[in-house]
Amino acid sequence: MPPLTPKALIFDVFGTCVDWRGSIIAEGRALDRRWGTAVDWPALADAWRGRYQPALDEVRSGRRPWTILDVLHRESLDALAPSFGLDKLDEAQRDHLNRVWHRLTPWPDTVAGLTRLKRRFVIGPLSNGNFALLTNMAKHVGLPWDVNLSCELYRAYKPKPETYLGAAGLLGLRPTETMLVAAHYSDLQAARACGLLTAYVHRPREFGDKPKNDLPADPTVDVVANDFEDLATKLGCC
Amino acid sequence: MPPLTPKALIFDVFGTCVDWRGSIIAEGRALDRRWGTAVDWPALADAWRGRYQPALDEVRSGRRPWTILDVLHRESLDALAPSFGLDKLDEAQRDHLNRVWHRLTPWPDTVAGLTRLKRRFVIGPLSNGNFALLTNMAKHVGLPWDVNLSCELYRAYKPKPETYLGAAGLLGLRPTETMLVAAHYSDLQAARACGLLTAYVHRPREFGDKPKNDLPADPTVDVVANDFEDLATKLGCC
Numbered sequence A, B: 001m002p003p004l005t006p007k008a009l010i011f012d013v014f015g016t017c018v019d020w021r022g023s024i025i026a027e028g029r030a031l032d033r034r035w036g037t038a039v040d041w042p043a044l045a046d047a048w049r050g051r052y053q054p055a056l057d058e059v060r061s062g063r064r065p066w067t068i069l070d071v072l073h074r075e076s077l078d079a080l081a082p083s084f085g086l087d088k089l090d091e092a093q094r095d096h097l098n099r100v101w102h103r104l105t106p107w108p109d110t111v112a113g114l115t116r117l118k119r120r121f122v123i124g125p126l127s128n129g130n131f132a133l134l135t136n137m138a139k140h141v142g143l144p145w146d147v148n149l150s151c152e153l154y155r156a157y158k159p160k161p162e163t164y165l166g167a168a169g170l171l172g173l174r175p176t177e178t179m180l181v182a183a184h185y186s187d188l189q190a191a192r193a194c195g196l197l198t199a200y201v202h203r204p205r206e207f208g209d210k211p212k213n214d215l216p217a218d219p220t221v222d223v224v225a226n227d228f229e230d231l232a233t234k235l236g237c238c
Helices: A020-034 A042-049 A052-060 A068-082 A089-102 A110-122 A133-139 A162-172 A185-193 A228-234 B020-035 B041-050 B052-060 B069-084 B089-104 B110-120 B131-141 B163-172 B185-193 B228-234
Strands: A010-013 A122-125 A178-184 A197-201 A223-225 B010-011 B124-126 B176-183 B196-200 B223-227
Touching: A010 B110, A020 A042, A020 A089, A042 A052, A042 A068, A068 A089, A068 A133, A089 A133, A110 A122, A110 A178, A110 A228, A162 A178, A162 A185, A178 A185, A178 B176, A197 A228, A197 B052, A223 A228, A223 B185, B020 B041, B020 B089, B041 B052, B052 B069, B069 B089, B069 B131, B089 B131, B110 B228, B163 B176, B163 B185, B176 B185, B196 B228, B223 B228
Parallel strands: A010 A122, A010 A178, A178 A197, A197 A223, B010 B124, B010 B176, B176 B196, B196 B223
Antiparallel strands: none
16 A cells, blocks of 8 residues: 555544534533423434434435535424423524534544644544534634535535535645545545545444444555544654 | 624735735745746736736636636736746746745734634634635644635635625624724725624735835724734734
8 A cells, every 4th residue: 555645634523523422411411400401411412413314315315405504403403302301492592502513522532633633734624514513613622623624615415525525626635635534434435435535533432332333344444543643643643 | 883893803815914925025036046047026926916906807707707816826927927037937837836825924923913813713814815725825834724714615706795795604603793804905895895894904015115005094994903913902812
């Protein structure tokens, strides 16, 4: 295998950079104390995320025109609210809860690993999260991105090819100079089909105690890393 | 006047953040030594920049489809090369020289001022420079942007309203929550017409010894600052 020479690393975010499930549970429990609610937050987090791919599919299929993730998240929340004892929340509370996705917290190695990777590569998120969501998240928890490559810029959701090729194109790079980093094998395979380099990062706690084993025994990726610090080391960052 | 409460500051780049003229002259003289050329670099810098607005006007008017600035810069360079003793440059040399616009150096206060402003606001360039140009420039000289809001994202050049409104929209902000920072009054007036807040920064050396006085005696802007450090102080940044 020739040495890997990416110029930019682009990152999946939900699950790869941040712990969406743990963040929703932690913030939700604090909201319970403030709002006097008593929500099953692990169940709500799973149900909310469970509506994610079906909602994106409506847009990917063309059945629905381009719609940003904040809107899709809010529709899912409104649909779930009655079953979770949240139907009495007013508009401001619902908006605040919906924007928990702007305040997700990183895995313990994320910021340190990105800081090392940033010294050598251009780094940015390639996420289905809308541009403002990713901007606010980075500002909130200190993700040191060089650029924001949100799928909103291409008006298409991963794994559509125009997202991977759009990110490389904006950066003025060939696909082979661009590496997708993700904790989801299907995302990486779609990027690889577009010619990008690929790095799988293990995130065994993405779904809490529920096991996560989406990496085949013989995966077709360029790098497999245990976390972002390991990735930085494997890519030659000091 | 009510207190200014922008959430994001977006910046003109050429002339406002970086010294395009001084950078081209300095790098050009180094290239003379390497290439054995003897170019009048101040004159070339002025002539190259002189072709900037006419080239953008072809796109703004719709006479020409969307074309990124790297391509327009290269066409201008190729047109000027024979008059400046550069007609013998090969393709690699022309490409390298054209990308001097990716390597422009900041004014002395730029990085320190942006670093202070970044603590309080989302900061990003809103420039006619293409996305890769702005990304590479930031990486090259350490401009600490949160996001890149290049006009390439809207496929329109300033002062088209869709550029100012597009940047605020991507950030999920109202125009009145977004402040344009520029050393050019016309840019600020176009942003103001879209509802944005505005900050004029004096850059008296943008054109070298040629005086620059584009700020009216009674300007309609929200802030006037001597440089980015002064701007940070005036916007309450420690």
